[in-house]
Amino acid sequence: MDTPARTIVIGGSGYVGAAICRQLVRDGHAVVFTYCRNAAPARALAEELGVSALALDLAAEETIAPVLQKACEALGGLDALVIASGLATAHERAGQPLVPAWHEVAPDAFRRMLAVNVTGPFLACQWAAGRMAPQRRGRMVIIGSIDGVKPVPSPVDYACCKAALVGLVQSLAKDLGRHQILINLIAPGILDGGIAALLSPELHAEYVKHCTLKRVGTPAEIAAWAAFLIGTRNTYVTGQTVILDGGL
C-alpha cells in the first residue's frame, strides 16, 4: 500500500486526467484537480469523487502559481503533481479543431501549443519543486505522448512539445533527485478517446495494424502507471519516459 499523497492533477477533467483522478481517489490519495474551458464536466467529476476542482489556463502564466497555491492550501500540503493537461492542436476552422499540414502551421498557433504544453508544465513543476524540496520528498508525473519519442504521423507542433517534455523530465530529474523528488514522463500511444478523437479512422486503423497488441490503449492503463509512479512504492524510477503504446 502507498502512503496517501496530497496530489494536484492539472487537466484532471480530461479523458486521461479523469481516469487518473479516479484511480488516485480509489487508492486513498487526496486530490485537487484543474480544468480549463469545460467547467460543467469538471464540476460533475468533482462531485462524483468528492474532491475540489479549480480553473487553470496554463497559457496564462501569471495564474499558475496562485491557482497551485490555492490547491495546495486545500490539500494541506503537496506530495505529488500530475500534469495530464494537453492541447493537441491550437488551430480551428469554423470553431472546430483542425490539424493542419505542417507547412500551414501558423507561428501564433505554434507559440500557443508551446505555452500550454511546455512552458506551463515547466512553470508548474518549478512551483511544485519549491514546495517539495524543503520536505525532501515529492513525485511528479507528466503525460507526454508517443509522438515525442517515435517517428509516427503527428501534428508537428504537438510532436515538438511532447519531445520537449522528454528533455524537461530528464533535466529536472537530475537536479530534483538531491531533494528526493522523483519525476517521470508517461508517453501513451493512441487511446480509445480524448484527443485521439481528432485522428482519422485511417490513422487509427494504421496504428492498430502496427501495434503488437492490436488495439488502442485505455485511460485506465495510463492511470495505473501514473498511480505507481507518484506512489511511495516507486523508490527508484526517475527521469524516465515510460512508453505505453502496446508495442508499436
Ligand SMILES: NC(=O)c1ccc[n+]([C@@H]2O[C@H](COP(=O)([O-])OP(=O)(O)OC[C@H]3O[C@@H](n4cnc5c(N)ncnc54)[C@H](OP(=O)(O)O)[C@@H]3O)[C@@H](O)[C@H]2O)c1
Ligand atoms: N487521448 C490520447 O489518445 C492520448 C495519447 C497520447 C497522449 N495523450 C496525452 O494525454 C494528455 C491528456 O489528453 P486527453 O486525451 O485526456 O485530452 P482531453 O480529454 O482533451 O483533456 C485535456 C485536459 O487538459 C485541459 N486543458 C486544455 N487546455 C488547457 C490549458 N490551456 N491549460 C490547462 N489545462 C488545459 C483540459 O481542460 P478543459 O477540458 O476544461 O479545457 C482537460 O482537462 C495530453 O497531454 C495528451 O497529449 C493523450
